[in-house]
Amino acid sequence: MSEKKNKKSSEDSKIDEALESSRRDFLKKVGIVGAASVTGAAAVYSGYRYEKSKSTGDTIKVLTEDNRLVEIPKDQVKDYKPGLKVLQTRGREGINGKRWVMVIDLSRCRNARKCVNACQGAHYLRPYEYHINTLVMQESVNTPAYYMPKTCQHCDNPPCVSVCPVDATFKRQDGIVLIDNERCIGCRFCMAACPYSARMFHWQEPLSKEADKGKEYNIELNVPQKKGTISKCLFSADRLREDVLPYCVSACPNGVFYFGDENENAVTNGTTKETVSLSELLEKNGAYRLMAELGTKPRVYYLPPKNRLFKFEKGAETDYKETT
Template identity: 65%
Template sequence: MGEVIPDSNQESQPEKNKKTSRRKFVRNLGLLGAGLATGAAALEAGHLFQKSKFKGKKEVFLTQDNRLVEVDSLEVKAHEKPAAEILQEHGREGLPGHRWIWVIDLSKCRNARKCVMACQEAHHLRPDQFHINTLEMQENKHTPAYHMPKPCQHCDNPPCVAVCPVDATFKRPDGPVLIDNERCIGCRFCIAACPYSARMMNWSKPKYADQDKDQVYNIELNIPQKIGTITKCLMSSDRLREGKLPYCVSSCPNGVYYFGDEYEDTVTNGTTKETVRLSALLSENAAYQLMPELGTKPRVYYLPPEKRPYPFEPSNDAEPKKA
């Protein structure tokens, strides 16, 4: 390539020969300038030729903030960072421009527990580990009993995040509270601090430990599950990234769940796929939150279990029994 003579020459010349006349110096300078210009022109010509040779091959990409961009195939390079690091970065960053919100209609829950099973399957959990659980609730003996699906409330003021000593569990700007398996030291302070009993521990070897052994850790899916660390509801952050509804929401057969974006003021029913206005849904049905008096600011709303079209059927499995 037309490498340019380093300009150190230009300076060293007059230094070497102090007796050189001014005219000679100016002449040398002129020669050097001409050389530089020629070299630069040659470089530019070469570059333009290279560019034109591959021009026309454009590739289209979707960026992290959901913009479609066109990139020349010449510019496309494999990411320098390892996959694990990228997953970590994305997982902690979240999906800017969104505020995910959850509405659970208690009048529709018939305790099918399809949400529980879909969740346990997606996150490779044991049958006794619940990111989401349906609880049998009754305020007092004069009020009717009802089934209450209870995921993590993804509080905006999460007590679990406050007490974590190593920043393993964190609140993401778009709503969900996640847990980092690679960071968690297993002190269980978050379990103690959570008033909703939403956090579980991998007390022993996880169910699919051998099968998931070589998988790159995805913080948004919390797979592979790791022994001695916390696992919890992740609002199916991996599905949100793909533009899909959470596992539990889309697996419900009874239309219990609405999920959506608070910024857009819309939520979509996971069963009927009907999209409704969030503010109207909340105000028309007298929505409430779980224990708002604790100051946790939950991101999950409940619609009261009114006018249920079927009787309450208690489950035999709900109450823990001696084996």
């Protein structure tokens, strides 16, 4: 019995002990929780105060897309970066109200290769991958040789678009023929269909594969490029969106390129920045289009190499490279 009692008392003391310790623990916990909640509240309050002071701070005036001037808090301004969906949709539609046209004056080209370099720089191409190239032309033995920069002709009746089985290459309302590297399956039907050999195939991984990681694909720049797909001249569609002349046009040091909007009947020279009437320029110089008899209706016009400022010299391009 006594044993039982003893046992009981020991048990009681144990319970007491446990109670004692739990009380101590409880008080301890209350203390910690209390302190934490006070600090937390203080933090939240100070945060609230900070936010409040921030939102009452500077505002900025912003012009919205529908031409309204609105004022928004400065801290809510975020840099706008169009996502893939936006880039793809607007890239397919093209720029409303424009009909881009290029005029190349062959009498001024001396194969400086600035257009080629600017283009390759913009689209991350290797030195032997061309969107624009300057060719040496000689029609017959007795006719003089001359240089001819050749881009994609952006035909109004593009055979390449007709043959594309996956709708990867397409024509836009402003006349530009583009390629969607996301859709392209690399069948190269378009390369075979193009009478101007304007297209190239990415046999290798793109030059800037590492640098391009995580970059949004821009259909108007064809960057990041994709291995196993087609690429070609884009008339610098990304620059035209900002009303800036294409890369090749503004890089030329000799005034070879004119570029403009056919709707406005005006083209601007990339070197001298002089704007002239398109119809007058074409008429006065006897302009022509490449292989117009095929019915492709190119958007690039050529002015014949008449009254040339430069003598044709084989290897002029190498001279140029040494000096730059």
